[in-house]
Amino acid sequence: xxxxxxxxxxxxxxxxxxxxxxxxxxxxxxxxxxxxxxxxxxxxxxxxxxxxxxxxxxxxxxxxxxxxxxxxxxxxxxxxxxxxxxxxxxxxxxxxxxxxxxxxxxxxxxxxxxxxxxxxxxxxxxxxxxxxxxxxxxxxxxxxxxxxxxxxxxxxxxxxxxxxxxxxxxxxxxxxxxxxxxxxxxxxxxxxxxxxxxxxxxxxxxxxxxxxxxxxxxxxxxxxxxxxxxxxxxxxxxxxxxxxxxxxxxxxxxxxxxxxxxxxxxxxxxxxxxxxxxxxxxxxxxxxxxxxxxxxxxxxxxxxxxxxxxxxxxxxxxxxxxxxxxxxxxxxxxxxxxxxxxxxxxxxxxxxxxxxxxxxxxxxxxxxxxxxxxxxxxxxxxxxxxxxxxxxxxxxxxxxxxxxxxxxxxxxxxxxx
Numbered sequence: 001x002x003x004x005x006x007x008x009x010x011x012x013x014x015x016x017x018x019x020x021x022x023x024x025x026x027x028x029x030x031x032x033x034x035x036x037x038x039x040x041x042x043x044x045x046x047x048x049x050x051x052x053x054x055x056x057x058x059x060x061x062x063x064x065x066x067x068x069x070x071x072x073x074x075x076x077x078x079x080x081x082x083x084x085x086x087x088x089x090x091x092x093x094x095x096x097x098x099x100x101x102x103x104x105x106x107x108x109x110x111x112x113x114x115x116x117x118x119x120x121x122x123x124x125x126x127x128x129x130x131x132x133x134x135x136x137x138x139x140x141x142x143x144x145x146x147x148x149x150x151x152x153x154x155x156x157x158x159x160x161x162x163x164x165x166x167x168x169x170x171x172x173x174x175x176x177x178x179x180x181x182x183x184x185x186x187x188x189x190x191x192x193x194x195x196x197x198x199x200x201x202x203x204x205x206x207x208x209x210x211x212x213x214x215x216x217x218x219x220x221x222x223x224x225x226x227x228x229x230x231x232x233x234x235x236x237x238x239x240x241x242x243x244x245x246x247x248x249x250x251x252x253x254x255x256x257x258x259x260x261x262x263x264x265x266x267x268x269x270x271x272x273x274x275x276x277x278x279x280x281x282x283x284x285x286x287x288x289x290x291x292x293x294x295x296x297x298x299x300x301x302x303x304x305x306x307x308x309x310x311x312x313x314x315x316x317x318x319x320x321x322x323x324x325x326x327x328x329x330x331x332x333x334x335x336x337x338x339x340x341x342x343x344x345x346x347x348x349x350x351x352x353x354x355x356x357x358x359x360x361x362x363x364x365x366x367x368x369x370x371x372x373x374x375x376x377x378x379x380x381x382x383x384x385x386x387x388x389x390x391x392x393x394x395x396x397x398x399x400x401x402x403x404x405x406x407x408x409x410x411x412x413x414x415x416x417x
Contacts, residue, residue: 033208035226036142037415039215043138044131044417046216052130059116059123066116069109072101075276091281096289098276105271111262118255125248131417132244132409134214136402139228139412141211143398146224148200148207150391155200158384159193165363165376166190189377229394233338233401234414243409249323253316260309267302269295331407338400345397348390355379355386 033039043049079094086092166187212221276289362379365371398412405412 032223032225033142033145033211033215033221036139036228036413039142040135040138040411040415040417042217043134043215046134046214049131049134052127056120056123056127059120063113063116063120066112067109070102070104072099074099075274093281094278095281096276096278098274098289098291100272100274100291100293103271103273106265106268107261108265111258111265115255115258115262118251118258122248122251122255125244125251128244128409128417129248132406132411135411135415135417136406138211138214139402139405140399141207141214142224142228143395143402145204145207145211145221146227146229147391147395148204149224150229151388152197152200152204154384154387154391155193155197158380159190159197161380162190162193165366165373165380228413229391229398231398231413233342233397233404233412243327243407246320246323246327249316249320253313253320256309256313256316260306260313263302263305263309267297267300267306269297271295327407331404334400334404334407338397338404341393341397341400344393345390348386348393351386352383352390355383359383 034042075096075098077096077098079096081090081093082088166189208221208223212219215221270293272293274289274291274293278287278289279285280287359379359382362371362376366373366376402412411417
């Protein structure tokens with residue numbers, strides 16, 4: 001029967017091949033992402049922000065147009081021509097050239113300008129809210145990419161540790177101090193670690209692709225040098241009621257109230273004034289004409305439009321009240337999540353330090369033959385799990401800060417919009 005230790009050289013060669021493959025397949029990342037603040041300035045020129053800028057420009061143009069008076073009307077009228085008797089031909093013609101102007105009484109222009117101003121203010125707050133959304137989404141994508149990069153680095157280091165532990169186990173197998181089963185287990189763990197490294201690489205590449213797209217850049221981002229996960233979030237600077245999204249709804253309610261006044265003014269009669277010059281050919285004389293016209297509101301007083309505008313005010317007020325309640329609750333939840341995430345980061349860092357020291361001591365004991373491979377494997381798994389937990393805790397803290405900053409109407413991590 002062949003000796004159970006004859007497979008040891010083969011196992012050693014397999015582990016060496018795994019380590020070499022990890023070194024050769026690891027790509028060189030040469031396009032690091034700039035700092036979060038620089039990337040945010042770039043992202044604010046992306047299509048999403050450009051759309052909000054265009055909407056604001058349109059609202060400003062409508063405000064300008066709302067303040068313009070209506071154009072006067074020019075009328076030319078010729079009377080007493082091409083008739084019979086003394087009105088044959090054009091010798092007795094009376095030609096009148098007049099200008100008429102809508103006087104826009106009852107506060108019509110002021111109401112129209114008020115609505116346009118409120119709509120412009122709402123568009124401005126919507127633009128600010130859109131920029132905050134971009135900032136929050138970019139912070140999440142940046143943190144996700146950095147976390148994916150750290151997980152890849154951890155998977156790479158885990159593979160190296162697994163291979164080193166497998167080699168140490170093989171040495172004991174060759175010395176006859178461990179059964180061949182331990183060497184086979186070490187080879188299996190190294191293969192699993194290699195598969196985990198491939199998965200971590202795919203997740204890292206996907207995360208950086210998402211970050212590149214969100215930043216609106218042409219050059220693919222492939223690494224993070226300036227950490228966002230390690231940055232401590234600033235203290236909260238406000239409450240949800242001050243968020244631009246809520247202020248936009250308040251401006252929309254004001255615009256709805258202005259539409260009520262505008263519809264009420266539309267229900268009053270139109271008043272037009274006219275001034276003209278009349279030429280009387282028969283008398284070879286010229287005279288001025290003046291007039292005033294008033295629309296009689298006998299059938300249409302715009303009551304339906306007024307009722308509709310009043311209903312829109314009630315709807316806008318309901319939306320505003322609901323948004324304030326939701327924003328307040330969301331702000332409290334986000335603040336609690338960020339505080340909890342900060343506590344988890346502290347606990348995770350302590351766990352990483354303890355697990356790393358436990359692995360170091362276990363490795364020393366294993367090499368000295370006082371501890372088994374199972375204990376070494378357990379210590380290594382505990383250290384890797386602790387470090388993964390620390391990465392997840394930092395990612396949760398960064399996401400909670402991005403969410404809280406949006407609700408407070410500020411950019412994440414003290415950045416400027």
